Amino acid sequence: GTKFRHDVLPSVSPIATSQRHSNLPDIAAILSRCVLIRSVVELWGAGTTIESCADSVQKFAQYNNKDKDIADNDNNGDFSSSSNSGSRSSASILAPHRTNSRSWKITVHTLGSKYSREEQNDMRHQFAFLRFDGPVKMECPDDEFILIREVALDDKGGPIYPRHSHGRVLISENEARPPVAAYFGRILGSGRNWRSDLERYSLKKRLYLGPTSMDAELSLVMTNLARVTSKSLAFDPFVGTGSILLSCGLRGARCVGTDIDIRVLRGQGKEEDVFSNFRQYHLPRPELIRSDNSLYHRHYRPQPPLYDAIVTDPPYGIRAGARKSGSKRDEVRAVAEEHRHDHIAQTRPYAVSDVMADLLDVSARALTMGGRLVYVIPSMTDFDEDTDLPRHDCLKLVYTCYQPLSAELGRRMVTMEKVADYDETKREAYMANVWINGPESAEKCANIRDRIIEAAKQKPGYEEKAALRREKRRATREAKKKAKRELQGTGDSISHA
Amino acid sequence: FDELLLHHRPPEQTYREARLPLSTMRLLTHNYLTSNVKGTTKGYPLIIEAEKVECEESPIDREMIIKLLPKIEYGALLGAAKQVASLCDPPLPDLPEELDTASEGWEETIDDGILNSLHRVMFDIHIIEGALICPDTGRKFPIKESIPNMILHEDEI
Numbered sequence: 151g152t153k154f155r156h157d158v159l160p161s162v163s164p165i166a167t168s169q170r171h172s173n174l175p176d177i178a179a180i181l182s183r184c185v186l187i188r189s190v191v192e193l194w195g196a197g198t199t200i201e202s203c204a205d206s207v208q209k210f211a212q213y214n215n216k217d218k219d220i221a222d223n224d225n226n227g228d229f230s231s232s233s234n235s236g237s238r239s240s241a242s243i244l245a246p247h248r249t250n251s252r253s254w255k256i257t258v259h260t261l262g263s264k265y266s267r268e269e270q271n272d273m274r275h276q277f278a279f280l281r282f283d284g285p286v287k288m289e290c291p292d293d294e295f296i297l298i299r300e301v302a303l304d305d306k307g308g309p310i311y312p313r314h315s316h317g318r319v320l321i322s323e324n325e326a327r328p329p330v331a332a333y334f335g336r337i338l339g340s341g342r343n344w345r346s347d348l349e350r351y352s353l354k355k356r357l358y359l360g361p362t363s364m365d366a367e368l369s370l371v372m373t374n375l376a377r378v379t380s381k382s383l384a385f386d387p388f389v390g391t392g393s394i395l396l397s398c399g400l401r402g403a404r405c406v407g408t409d410i411d412i413r414v415l416r417g418q419g420k421e422e423d424v425f426s427n428f429r430q431y432h433l434p435r436p437e438l439i440r441s442d443n444s445l446y447h448r449h450y451r452p453q454p455p456l457y458d459a460i461v462t463d464p465p466y467g468i469r470a471g472a473r474k475s476g477s478k479r480d481e482v483r484a485v486a487e488e489h490r491h492d493h494i495a496q497t498r499p500y501a502v503s504d505v506m507a508d509l510l511d512v513s514a515r516a517l518t519m520g521g522r523l524v525y526v527i528p529s530m531t532d533f534d535e536d537t538d539l540p541r542h543d544c545l546k547l548v549y550t551c552y553q554p555l556s557a558e559l560g561r562r563m564v565t566m567e568k569v570a571d572y573d574e575t576k577r578e579a580y581m582a583n584v585w586i587n588g589p590e591s592a593e594k595c596a597n598i599r600d601r602i603i604e605a606a607k608q609k610p611g612y613e614e615k616a617a618l619r620r621e622k623r624r625a626t627r628e629a630k631k632k633a634k635r636e637l638q639g640t641g642d643s644i645s646h647a
Numbered sequence: 648f649d650e651l652l653l654h655h656r657p658p659e660q661t662y663r664e665a666r667l668p669l670s671t672m673r674l675l676t677h678n679y680l681t682s683n684v685k686g687t688t689k690g691y692p693l694i695i696e697a698e699k700v701e702c703e704e705s706p707i708d709r710e711m712i713i714k715l716l717p718k719i720e721y722g723a724l725l726g727a728a729k730q731v732a733s734l735c736d737p738p739l740p741d742l743p744e745e746l747d748t749a750s751e752g753w754e755e756t757i758d759d760g761i762l763n764s765l766h767r768v769m770f771d772i773h774i775i776e777g778a779l780i781c782p783d784t785g786r787k788f789p790i791k792e793s794i795p796n797m798i799l800h801e802d803e804i
Contacts, residue, residue, distance in 0.1 A: 381708075381710060381711060381714070383715075404711070406676065410798065412794070412796070415794055416792065416794070426669060428669060428670075429669050434705060435669060435670055435671040435773070436670055436671075437670065437671055437672060437673060437675075437676050438670045438793075438794050439672075439676065439680075439794065439795050439797060440794055440795065440796045440797060440798055441797040441798065442797075442798060442799070445683075445799065445804070448681070448683030448799075449680060449681060449683065449797045450679045450680060450681060451679055451680075451681050451691055451720075454717065454718045455718075456679060456718055475798055475799050475801065475804060476801050476804050477801035482801050482802050483801075483802065484802045485801075485803075490786070490787075490800070491787065491789070493800055495798045495799065495800045495801065496800075496801045
């Protein structure tokens, strides 16, 4: 078998430091593309506490008489990767921001903890030696500085040792813990205000939604993993309502989507179909084809491979039951030729293990060399990334990113890259090697909703809670009926008068 | 309404606010589609029987076209263009009978004139209604509201 190697992105700290020289146009370009970067900071000092961070910044500020190289870093400790390398001295970094014509502020960012205004101001005061002469301005200052107090976070992004309990009571043992690190620097650029952009692109404002439309942020991240650019041809074989395809379009790619279900492709009516979304954002029309991904190789000529990126959210039998062409029956009746033109093709259930195997096989065929497949699958805690993910000899696993949604359930974003040409003669071997643990691995992703409901039923108190919910629903229904009756009653009396 | 389609020249924009389908089927897609009904030998290229076609100008991306040209079955593209030509307004430009995408430096031989014509044919023709016909079996795959329906019936698989 092939060697299975992958890189897992570390989820320990949301802060990354780099020695890169601060090149503003590059940073602006990165920020415009990235979905998850909050800000890029020119680091002036760092330490394991706020005090030591302030010391580190003070030493940095003291090198301000000559054009002295800050390559000489031994006084500054492990963290201080003052982001300049080369000829910029701290004088040239600090001086422009000290003039009295520049407004400024210091943002205090305490990860995973809440601090009062007074407490934050105490932290700010430790940097008073910087002596910025300009006025403090809270909204859109010329310079925004940031003090980051980092604590250990769990994989859901919450603090492992929270400062406050749920009742806002201070937990003294946690309060006594020192921070993981403190950083101080100048903000060079903030992430695109995805919150307002996403509101613009958000599902609430979209003209057309289906039950499985993926949130905009997630699908934009997928386009980054798939390296979708304005030069790409992007493909979604399970396009559904088109949310992911839309994000590819937002990156400037030419988009193609297929689905077996004509109802999602068509939408609710002329004004509300998938393409209304493309129109809404002024993108070139995507191409939609009604076809069956399990028969991809019979609908599309194989050579040469066409797509730079395949980005999709496959159906895994939760709310979108997967279907493929063909009859459920063993004996297939021929369709009379005179009825061929309006015969509705039968479909049958499409097992998740086949959905995934076919997806990988289609990607291996249809991706250009170096092209990427990015897909999401739900999984519960029994899923083992090393053995349960599907594989293909032509594809290499590049990343997996796990997003926990609850204690038991999460979403996995998988990125694969085409590394070998597809050889038609090897098709059976490819398909035989997809699941090293057998198709049971796929079953771990299938029908998760039912499994969650089953698990909930086992928990104590389920019956009582279910009864309460039923009672509540009945009460709301009764109330609505009553209100409606009263309204109609009033209407009747008016029409009689 | 059909008159409007044939004679109205859309302004320079990516698509129109008209009551027309907002997706499309371009000749680039046709270039890849095959019929593989049980019993076909090749099933490619599909014959286009177009009833409603729309032409819409869009910005030209030379890099994209050069990148795509080696992937295209040029003969099939030419054939497709001829099959829809009668429904295209303004009339389609002439395309070279052959295109070399194999020799060294072939990219230079694609001048702006040829590029424009290729762009027009690959991206600016939109098939809205019609059918794609298997050249071997005659099976029709309908195109409705610019979505081709390639689903095989259960006895064709």
